[in-house]
Amino acid sequence: xxxxxxxxxxxxxxxxxxxxxxxxxxxxxxxxxxxxxxxxxxxxxxxxxxxxxxxxxxxxxxxxxxxxxxxxxxxxxxxxxxxxxxxxxxxxxxxxxxxxxxxxxxxxxxxxxxxxxxxxxxxxxxxxxxxxxxxxxxxxxxxxxxxxxxxxxxxxxxxxxxxxxxxxxxxxxxxxxxxxxxxxxxxxxxxxxxxxxxxxxxxxxxxxxxxxxxxxxxxxxxxxxxxxxxxxxxxxxxxxxxxxxxxxxxxxxxxxxxxxxxxxxxxxxxxxxxxxxxxxxxxxxxxxxxxxxxxxxxxxxxxxxxxxxxxxxxxxxxxxxxxxxxxxxxxxxxxxxxxxxxxxxxxxxxxxxxxxxxxxxxxxxxxxxxxxxxxxxxxxxxxxxxxxxxxxxxxxxxxxxxxxxxxxxxxxxxxxxxxxxxxxxxxxxxxxxxxxxxxxxxxxxxxxxxxxxxxxxxxxxxxxxxxxxxxxxxxxxxxxxxxxxxxxxxxxxxxxxxxxxxxxxxxxxxxxxxxxxxxxxxxxxxxxxxxxxxxxxxxxxxxxxxxxxxxx
Numbered sequence: 001x002x003x004x005x006x007x008x009x010x011x012x013x014x015x016x017x018x019x020x021x022x023x024x025x026x027x028x029x030x031x032x033x034x035x036x037x038x039x040x041x042x043x044x045x046x047x048x049x050x051x052x053x054x055x056x057x058x059x060x061x062x063x064x065x066x067x068x069x070x071x072x073x074x075x076x077x078x079x080x081x082x083x084x085x086x087x088x089x090x091x092x093x094x095x096x097x098x099x100x101x102x103x104x105x106x107x108x109x110x111x112x113x114x115x116x117x118x119x120x121x122x123x124x125x126x127x128x129x130x131x132x133x134x135x136x137x138x139x140x141x142x143x144x145x146x147x148x149x150x151x152x153x154x155x156x157x158x159x160x161x162x163x164x165x166x167x168x169x170x171x172x173x174x175x176x177x178x179x180x181x182x183x184x185x186x187x188x189x190x191x192x193x194x195x196x197x198x199x200x201x202x203x204x205x206x207x208x209x210x211x212x213x214x215x216x217x218x219x220x221x222x223x224x225x226x227x228x229x230x231x232x233x234x235x236x237x238x239x240x241x242x243x244x245x246x247x248x249x250x251x252x253x254x255x256x257x258x259x260x261x262x263x264x265x266x267x268x269x270x271x272x273x274x275x276x277x278x279x280x281x282x283x284x285x286x287x288x289x290x291x292x293x294x295x296x297x298x299x300x301x302x303x304x305x306x307x308x309x310x311x312x313x314x315x316x317x318x319x320x321x322x323x324x325x326x327x328x329x330x331x332x333x334x335x336x337x338x339x340x341x342x343x344x345x346x347x348x349x350x351x352x353x354x355x356x357x358x359x360x361x362x363x364x365x366x367x368x369x370x371x372x373x374x375x376x377x378x379x380x381x382x383x384x385x386x387x388x389x390x391x392x393x394x395x396x397x398x399x400x401x402x403x404x405x406x407x408x409x410x411x412x413x414x415x416x417x418x419x420x421x422x423x424x425x426x427x428x429x430x431x432x433x434x435x436x437x438x439x440x441x442x443x444x445x446x447x448x449x450x451x452x453x454x455x456x457x458x459x460x461x462x463x464x465x466x467x468x469x470x471x472x473x474x475x476x477x478x479x480x481x482x483x484x485x486x487x488x489x490x491x492x493x494x495x496x497x498x499x500x501x502x503x504x505x506x507x508x509x510x511x512x513x514x515x516x517x518x519x520x521x522x523x524x525x526x527x528x529x530x531x532x533x534x535x536x537x538x539x540x541x542x543x544x545x546x547x548x549x550x551x552x
Contacts, residue, residue, distance in 0.1 A: 017471035018464040019071055021482050023049060025115065025489055026074040032114030033076045033107060040103045043094035046077035072460060078107075083520055101512045108504045115490040116433065122483035124429030126476050130418035133168035137413045138188075138224055140264055145223020150201040152224060154264050155191025162186075167417050169226050173218070179203045180219030192268075211446055212439040229263040230408040234318045234338065237374035239311020244297040248318045248336055249406050250282040253294075262410055263314065270307050277301055315406035316350040326402020331381045333403065334372065341369035350405050357383050360399040436487045444491075459541030461549065498523070498530030 026049055037044055043062050048054070050068030057066035062079075080087060080095025092098040096107070136158040141148050158166045161175035162184055175184065180203045187198045203219035231252040235241045252260050255269045256279055270278070278299040285292040304310055317339045322329045339347050342356045343366060360366065365382040383399035419425035446452040463485060470477040493501040503526070511517045 015464070015468075017467040017478065018460075021467045021478070021485065022071060022463070025118070025482065025486050026050075026071075028114050028118045028486070029111045029489060029493075030074045030076050032110035032112075036107045036110035037076065037078055037096070040099055040107065041094060042096050042099060042107065043079035044076055045079055046075070048077070049074045051075070083523075101508050105505060105508045105512070108501050108508065111501055112490045112493040115486045115493070116437075119436070119483040119486040119490070120429045120433045122429075122479050122486065123432040124422075124425045126479050126483075127419040127425040127428040127432075128422065129476055129479075130416040131476055131480070132414045132474075133170055133417050134226060135413035135415040136166045136169050136172045137226070137228075139226050139228040140262075141223050141225070147201070147221050147223030150221070151197065151199040152188065152201070152221070153190065154228070155262070156188040157191070158186060159189055159196065160185075160187040168415055169412075176203045176219035176221065177215065178219070180205045180217065211451055212442045214438045214442070226412060228410045229314075229316075230410045231260045231263050231266055232315045232406055232408050233263070233266070234313045234315040234406065236311035236313065237371070240299060240302055240309075241297070241311040244280070244299050245295065246280065246282065246297050246312075247284065248315060248338075249320060250284050250295070251408070252280060252282050254281040255279070266312070267307050270310065270312075271305065274305070275301060275303050314349075317347060317353070318406045319403050320406040321404040323402035323404070326400070327381050327384050328401040328403045331368075331379045331401075333368070333370065333379060333381075336372070338371040339368065340371055340376070342366055350407060357401055358398050362399075433483070433487065436484055437491065440487055440491050454540070455544055455547075457537075457541050457544055458548075459538060459545050461542065461545035497533055498527040499534060500530070503527070503530055 030047060030049070034044055034047055045062065046064050046066065048066045048068050050071045051073055052069040054066045054068050057064055059065070068074075078096040080091065080097050083097065085095075085097075087095055087098070096104065099107075138147075138152060138154065138156045138158065141152055141154045158172045160166055161172055162179060164171065164175055166172050166175065182203065183200060184203050185198055185200055187196060189196050201221050203221055205217050206220045208215050208218045233241075233246070233248070233250055233252060235246050235248045235250070252266060254260055255266070256273050256276070258269050258273075260266060260269060280297045280299070282295050282297065283292055284295055299310070302310060307313070319328075319333060319335055319337045319339070322333055322335060339353055341347060342353060345352070345356060347353050347356075356366070360383040362385075365380045368379045368381055370377055370379065381401050383401050385397055386400045387397050388400065419428055443452060447454060447457075466481055466485075467478070470481040494505070495502045496506040497503050498507075507518045507523060507526075
């Protein structure tokens with residue numbers, strides 16, 4: 001009985017956020033049509049949330065308000081909205097199709113516009129409640145980068161950039177964008193010691209890697225990144241660390257009870273404990289992290305001047321997983337192998353290996369020199385051209401061999417940023433709605449340009465999963481997801497596809513320009529084509545949803 005109740009509770013927990021999200025957005029959309037129709041004197045016969053059989057209804061005035069069985073939409077039924085109806089002069093006063101074309105356009109446009117306005121309101125509300133944003137903490141900086149030479153260090157928190165206080169990474173990026181091509185004063189707080197320092201650096205101009213942004217260029221300081229590596233280590237064969245029980249892929253959480261979060265912290269903490277009895281706490285998990293165990297390893301008063309003295313190093317050249325039936329698997333590479341050379345090139349970091357494989361000529365093979373359990377072995381591997389999803393959600397064809405390294409990026413530090421007053425929240429709501437609208441429109445453009453894979457198109461299952469997951473995280477994340485979907489509904493409904501609001505707007509715009517309505521025959525043909533297009537899109541979206549579910 002408890003198991004059955006558990007499944008029911010789990011199912012309800014997954015479905016309820018979806019119903020709440022979709023129900024609110026449908027209500028807002030139909031309320032737009034309803035309100036403007038009533039304003040222009042159109043008689044509204046039915047206001048329904050959902051389609052199909054009515055499960056609850058009541059009548060007030062001329063309108064029947066109801067909940068219907070299928071919660072995947074809604075509709076407002078207006079009097080006189082069917083062509084060919086014979087109405088007397090009195091009835092024409094309340095008929096939708098007998099209203100001036102400008103009023104009809106207003107009634108149709110009101111639905112999508114309410115979704116747009118609702119998104120502004122939600123983002124404004126989230127800003128007042130406080131939204132979780134990535135903190136302005138600089139990630140791992142290479143010692144050979146411009147940022148390092150200008151004085152920036154890994155773990156610095158940006159406090160001020162130019163004349164603006166910085167509360168989030170978004171604020172910092174905005175300051176870089178505003179100053180691209182010019183010098184910028186940046187105040188940082190050091191990770192170690194907490195002292196404040198003011199640094200000077202030039203924000204260079206960079207092509208924006210985000211293809212869904214309206215900004216073609218952004219500002220950057222070479223070497224600065226928001227990403228930090230987790231404290232995952234590689235363990236050399238026959239080393240003190242291995243003898244103590246540590247393994248490659250272990251994530252160090254503490255050294256003599258000193259907490260460790262990032263790989264960059266390990267060296268200093270370990271060296272400070274040299275000569276003492278050292279206890280290293282780690283978390284050990286399988287590749288998909290479905291099973292994790294906590295382990296402690298002890299080293300008896302070792303003396304060393306670097307973590308390498310214990311046999312610990314970066315894990316990025318150790319293989320975490322070999323994909324089945326790939327060139328690497330067929331050649332005989334195994335999990336735990338450490339890449340040393342490819343051809344005559346010594347590999348120092350993962351990007352080196354990635355670039356060598358990506359630039360493979362397509363003929364012959366590559367010689368991989370690897371270390372396995374302290375012994376050097378060589379393998380001939382022929383990279384295979386595969387289709388990969390890139391960071392912009394587009395598909396690109398490149399050579400791969402089917403290996404995944406032990407690289408894990410740490411979760412970003414999150415800060416809660418709350419608007420000081422309703423005016424600031426309103427500005428934030430407008431800005432966020434504009435940004436998401438631009439991003440959504442550009443996503444359609446990039447789909448047409450084939451820069452984004454159509455595999456990213458999702459349907460009701462994807463919406464349901466997103467609603468459920470964000471609801472678990474917190475109310476502000478759920479509200480933000482609702483705002484994003486509301487904007488998507490705003491744009492989708494404006495597409496000039498018959499059966500959608502945009503199709504009706506197209507017909508009425510033509511009527512306004514011509515001075516006469518579009519012929520019934522043309523409208524019927526267009527609506528049939530539009531229905532086929534819409535159903536095809538829905539089927540494709542569901543196919544993608546099921547493919548993702550099966551893949552997971």
